[in-house]
Amino acid sequence: MNDLLISLVLILVKLGLILGVVLTMAAYLVLAERKILGRMQLRYGPNRIGPGGMLQPLCDVIKLLTKEDFVPGRADKWIFLFAPGLTALAALLSFAVVPFSPPLALFGREIPMVVCDLNIGLLYIFGLSSLAVYGVVLGGWASNSKYSLLGAMRGLAQLVSYELALGLALVPVVMSAKSFSLNAIVMAQADWPNLLRHPLAFIIFMISITAESKRTPFDMPEAENEIVAGYHTEYSGMRFGLFFVGEYINLVVIGAMTTVFFLGGWHGPFLPPVVWFILKVLFVAFLFIWARGSMPRPRYDQLMHFGWKVLIPLALLNVVVSGAISLAMNS
């Protein structure tokens, strides 16, 4: 019983830590994105509030909280109210299985630095990312507005199609780790990261995860210049804020996933593992912001065409080839 209590408390402490770090990171990623995009477009970005604009996220939150929480007249009210939470929740929950450091020895106990090392961790992340669709779809549908509906349908089709490519891109990673557990995947990359072992899988993964997270260049579900704001057109105040925060938490999640699956997790010379992990996550986040500053948005049918006719066959081929290679190496 005592043991159980200690492990419960440990889980709670780790949860609190991760929540705090992830939420702060998400808030400051918003600022970082605005500043980096600004510099890429030869402007400064927000720099008025606090030194260098450091308090901007706080002001944004206050602004969003004090705005009116508006529900459109013919909306399906309860679904409308719950949908934004789903998105943010699904993104947050993914962190439960991400290992951010090797197990720590503390008070004679081996404490794994992950909230819950599921043996199906990868599938857990997948499950959550496929559930994140519901926030978008239900939110868009319940708004009862044509732009929201169009955004929701686009989001739905895009997320379902790119999930396949995403899953197939991760099969070689699972093959070389021989486990679904994220901890084991990181452990398997001790000598060299998967990025060098499966470069094609990495490219496919990056492309499909961009589509999966609805970030520019694949942000058709919220394409501002075609369908207002897509699925969150009708949202205001903190409910819009939840969609927004969910998106940036998702950015952190993507960073963590890329780090764990391809960049070798916490492995790295000189610096402590946690620092390596955070640095890698931030680097991946920068890559995504960079892509947002550089790429135009393709047309919707081009996106679907690319997903089904290029990316998925390529990913399948990659699975077969890397499977064959690892078989040949083993025998």
Next chain:
Amino acid sequence: MTTALFYILGIILLAATLMCITRRNPVHAVIYLVAGFFALALMFYLLGAPLVAAWEVIVYAGAIMVLFLFIIMMLGLAPQEVPEGPGWQRWLPLALLSASLMACTLLLILEDPAAGQKVGGFYLAPQALGEALFGRYAMAVEMVSFQLLFATIGAYLLGRPLPKGEDQ
């Protein structure tokens, strides 16, 4: 404990499915069905097959139900009128179902905080499942995948653009 949980989950599953088939609004029905799938996933987990539970959520709740939603939206099947009565009454069943699902999950976790790998005395590891599928039942898997391939090719043939100058 496990047996009790199993029956509770069964009741939740039945209730969710019942709610699903009695909803007039197809989107609401889908939501209830998803709740049912969660109960089903928990059941698989309880039976010692976490992999199957995960696939249940990913494939059924995450992909197939989403495609259902897509069709519902595309065909505009959802009724446009706003239903009568306060919302909490309409959503009370869902709230109850989700709450009991949460309670079951919590119980499962309390039973075994170390990821519940020994519940039910039988445990199907991912590797074991893979070996069973592609070793002992390889033939069946191949047959099913061929069927899927045929279905795909058939769908492609049906949906291909007609050559010029040829109508239905």
Next chain:
Amino acid sequence: MNLWRDIKGTLQPFWITLGYLFKKPVTIQYPEEKRTPPPRYRARIVLTRNPDGSERCVACQLCSAACPVNCISMQAAEDADGRRYAAWFRINFSRCIFCGLCTEACPTMAIQTTPDYEICNRDVLKLVHEKDDLLVDGCGKDTEYNFYEHSGIGVVNGRGGNEDEYGPVDPKSLMP
């Protein structure tokens, strides 16, 4: 080859934006740095005076009529010698769109735009400028022009007394 072109087209923008990331932004940080607007910039409106110091405005209402948002209003009055002036003159800057149409309509060059663009105010009533606020000492853009030296018959100069005028013709005389 097409594939090569596509890959290049995908990667090149990344290189360009990375370069821009390290360039100095072109933004002017407004309250600390101010740009000097060009002299013909259309911002705060003033009423100018003749070179001799008298008011230019003759309260002809043309600016008021030209204004697309109807933000100019005035009351005309007349001196003892028949010279018209505005008893009061009011521009509501909370409505003005700084289109400059009033300055184009004005026959006397009285109403003019200036480059002073910092006229924001939290109190909207302070944006309603009266004649005292609008009138400036000076001729503005044209330092020579005086309407009454060219027109305004019989008010300031006698008939035909202006620079580019003939004297009155006697219609009863047949002499050329």
